[in-house]
Amino acid sequence: MNFMNFYSLFFGHMEHQNNNIDPNANLKLDVSLVLKYVIFDTNSHFMIVQDVINQLHNLAPLAYAEDFDNVGLLIGDKNQPVSGILVTLDTLEAVVDEAIGNNCNLIVSFHPIIFKELKKLTGKTYVERVVIKAIQHNIAIFSIHTALDNAVEGVNSIICDQLGLKNKKILIPQSGTIKKLQTYIPKANAEALRNALFKAGAGSIGNYESCSFNVDGKGTYMGNEDSNPIIGQKGELHTENETAISVTFKKHLETKVLKTLFETHPYEEVAYEVSTLENTNQHIGIGMIGELEEPMNVTDCLKFIKRRMNTECIRHSKLTNKSIKRIAVLGGSGSFAINAAKASGADILVTADLKYHDFFSAENEIILADIGHYESEQFTKTFLVDYLSKKITNFAIILSKTNTNPVKYL
Numbered sequence: 001m002n003f004m005n006f007y008s009l010f011f012g013h014m015e016h017q018n019n020n021i022d023p024n025a026n027l028k029l030d031v032s033l034v035l036k037y038v039i040f041d042t043n044s045h046f047m048i049v050q051d052v053i054n055q056l057h058n059l060a061p062l063a064y065a066e067d068f069d070n071v072g073l074l075i076g077d078k079n080q081p082v083s084g085i086l087v088t089l090d091t092l093e094a095v096v097d098e099a100i101g102n103n104c105n106l107i108v109s110f111h112p113i114i115f116k117e118l119k120k121l122t123g124k125t126y127v128e129r130v131v132i133k134a135i136q137h138n139i140a141i142f143s144i145h146t147a148l149d150n151a152v153e154g155v156n157s158i159i160c161d162q163l164g165l166k167n168k169k170i171l172i173p174q175s176g177t178i179k180k181l182q183t184y185i186p187k188a189n190a191e192a193l194r195n196a197l198f199k200a201g202a203g204s205i206g207n208y209e210s211c212s213f214n215v216d217g218k219g220t221y222m223g224n225e226d227s228n229p230i231i232g233q234k235g236e237l238h239t240e241n242e243t244a245i246s247v248t249f250k251k252h253l254e255t256k257v258l259k260t261l262f263e264t265h266p267y268e269e270v271a272y273e274v275s276t277l278e279n280t281n282q283h284i285g286i287g288m289i290g291e292l293e294e295p296m297n298v299t300d301c302l303k304f305i306k307r308r309m310n311t312e313c314i315r316h317s318k319l320t321n322k323s324i325k326r327i328a329v330l331g332g333s334g335s336f337a338i339n340a341a342k343a344s345g346a347d348i349l350v351t352a353d354l355k356y357h358d359f360f361s362a363e364n365e366i367i368l369a370d371i372g373h374y375e376s377e378q379f380t381k382t383f384l385v386d387y388l389s390k391k392i393t394n395f396a397i398i399l400s401k402t403n404t405n406p407v408k409y410l
Contacts, residue, residue: 046081047081047082047392047395048078048079048080048081048082049073049076049077049078049079049080049082049106049140049142050078050079051082051392052082052085052106052108052142052388052392053072053073053078053142055387055388055391055392056108056142056144056384056388058391059148059151059153059154059387060144060147060148060150060151060154061147061250061252062144062147062252063147063251063252064146064147064150064151064174064177064252064284065145065146065147065150066146066149066150069112069145069146069147070112070114070115070143070145071112071143071144071145071146071147072142072143073140073141073142074112074113074114074141074142074143075113075114075131075134075135075139075140075141076105076106076134076138076139076140076141076142077140078140080105080106080138080140082105082106083103083104083105083106084099084102084103084104084105084106084395084396084398085104085106085107085108085388085392085397085398086098086099086102086104086106086107086108086398086400087107087108087109087381087384087385087388087397087398087399087400088107088108088109088110088381088400088402088404089109089110089111089374089377089378089380089381089400089404090109090110090111090113090404091107091109091111091113091130091134091141091143092126092130092402092404093126093129093130093133094402094404095107095109095130095400095402095404096130096133096134096137096139097133098400098401098402099137099139100137100139102398104139104398105137105138105139105140106139106140106141106142107134107139107140107141107142108142108144108384108388109141109142109143109144110143110144110145110148110377110380110381110384111143111145112143112145113127113130113131113141113143114127114131118131144384146286148380149286149331149332150174150284150285150286151284152170152283152284154380155331155332155377155380156171156286156287156288156329156330156331157288158331158379158380158383159288159309159329159331159350159376159379160288160290160327160329162308162309162379163290163292163304163305163308163309163327163329163350164292164293164308165290165291165292165327165329166290166291166292166293167290167291168288168289168290169282169288169289169290170282170283170284170285170286170287170288171285171286171287171288171289171328171329171330171337171340171341171344172285172286172287172337172340173280173281173282173284173285174280174281174284174285174286175278175280176251176276177250177251177280177281177284178248178249178250178251178276178277178279178280178281179248179249179250179251179254179274179275179276179277180246180247180248180249180274180275180276180277181197181202181245181246181247181248181249181257181258181261181272181273181274182244182245182246182272182273183244183245183261183265183270183271183272183273184219184242184243184244184245184271184272185242185243185245185265185266185267186231186240186241186242186243186266186267187216187241187242187243189264189265189266190214190243190245192264193245193261193264193265194212194214194245194247196260196263196264197212197245197247197257197260197261197264198210198212198247199260200249200253200256200257200259200260201249201250201253201256201257202247202248202249202253202257202260203247203248203249204248204249204250205248206282206283211247211248212245212246212247213245213246213247214243214244214245214246215243215244216241216242216243216244217242217243217244218239218240218241218242219239219240219242219271220237220238220239220240221237221238221240222235222236222237222238223235223268227268227269228268229267229268230266230267230268231266231267248277250281250284251276254274258272258274286330286337287328287329287330287334287337287340287341288328288329288330289326289327289328289329289341289344289346290326290327290329291325291326291327292324292325292327295323295324295325296323296324297323297324298319298320298321298322298323298324298348298367299319301324301348302314302316302369305350305369305371306371309350309371309375309376310375310378311371311372311375312372312375312409313372313409314369314370314371315354315359315369315370316359316367316368316369316370317359317362317366317367317368317369318359318362318364318367319367320364320367322347323347324347324348324367325347326344326345326346326347326348327346327347327348327349327350328340328341328344328346328348328349328350329349329350329351329376330349330350330351330376331351331352331376331377331380332351332352332353332373332376332377333351333352333353333373334349334351334352334353334354335351335353335354335355335358337349337351338358338361338362338366338368339361341366342365342366346366347366347367348366348367348368348369349366349367349368349369350369350371350376351368351369351370351371351376352370352371352372352373352375352376353370353373354368354370372405372407373407374404374405374406374407375405378405381399381400382399385397385398385399
């Protein structure tokens with residue numbers, strides 16, 4: 001973007017779009033003011049909130065967030081230019097103040113500030129006060145929460161890396177994440193459609209790309225008087241040599257895949273079927289299990305976890321005499337993963353928010369270790385800063401310095 005176009009966009013003077021600026025004019029721009037309101041991405045256009053959301057969506061598509069969750073853009077305009085990004089685990093009043101002080105008008109928060117419905121905005125609760133202050137200062141707030149919990153590189157992978165685990169696998173694969181498309185197309189057009197679908201993201205299975213199944217056969221159709229067939233004549237039964245193409249795709253790609261199908265397929269009326277498969281995707285799901293390089297005795301392992309996870313205490317079930325090799329992790333509230341951790345052969349489950357009776361369910365089969373909710377997710381915001389800094393390389397992504405842990409220890 002040249003200076004003339006920049007000046008025009010920033011000040012809104014349409015006449016400058018034709019470069020009608022006197023090059024000798026004494027133009028005085030406050031650079032700090034410019035940088036406060038304008039950020040350019042690598043393609044030299046104004047960075048808007050949606051650009052940042054797109055990068056986060058590539059990491060953790062919102063389609064995989066849990067049904068109970070409230071993720072996405074919670075406050076603000078997706079088309080608003082970004083002046084700065086602040087990343088936090090929770091959006092509290094102090095965090096909004098921090099964003100204001102750093103000229104950031106976008107907060108990327110792991111947890112959603114709006115979780116339950118808001119019927120009033122009077123400032124009575126901390127949630128209402130945060131929302132009011134964000135709106136008053138034109139600050140957008142985006143939450144990624146369980147979408148990142150279910151991402152293969154997300155919360156639980158971060159914990160595994162912090163503990164130095166290898167051979168990582170999803171603990172509880174999410175159901176209903178794989179869809180199947182079957183369509184029928186003239187044989188002469190089959191290859192072009194297959195390639196277009198592959199480009200749209202279909203045909204990806206685990207570590208393999210461009211996967212499809214194809215069957216040649218004969219298709220028949222007869223158009224009515226309102227039809228406009230590309231091949232054959234209206235009112236006449238037509239038989240065409242066709243190929244049935246079957247591909248699978250991740251559910252968040254459905255709109256893109258179908259758009260590609262309709263744009264590439266030659267028929268006026270496209271015959272197709274979309275179904276949801278019972279198969280699970282090994283790269284989508286919550287929790288993770290991995291292995292230590294070398295087994296450790298129980299006490300040493302708990303001390304190791306305490307040190308690496310930077311937690312002040314660990315609540316745990318009765319200790320056993322067996323050594324620890326396989327570790328299951330689930331950031332945040334994880335009591336629902338106890339049975340899955342047992343079934344996976346884990347020696348210990350590292351999670352948070354376990355209740356009194358949850359510890360009984362260990363039954364000497366597994367050790368349950370509650371390291372604290374905040375502590376289990378605290379490294380997430382650093383990960384998000386690093387991720388966004390690699391994707392948006394021309395301005396700083398700010399890591400919030402506010403400790404948002406509501407739990408204190410003696």
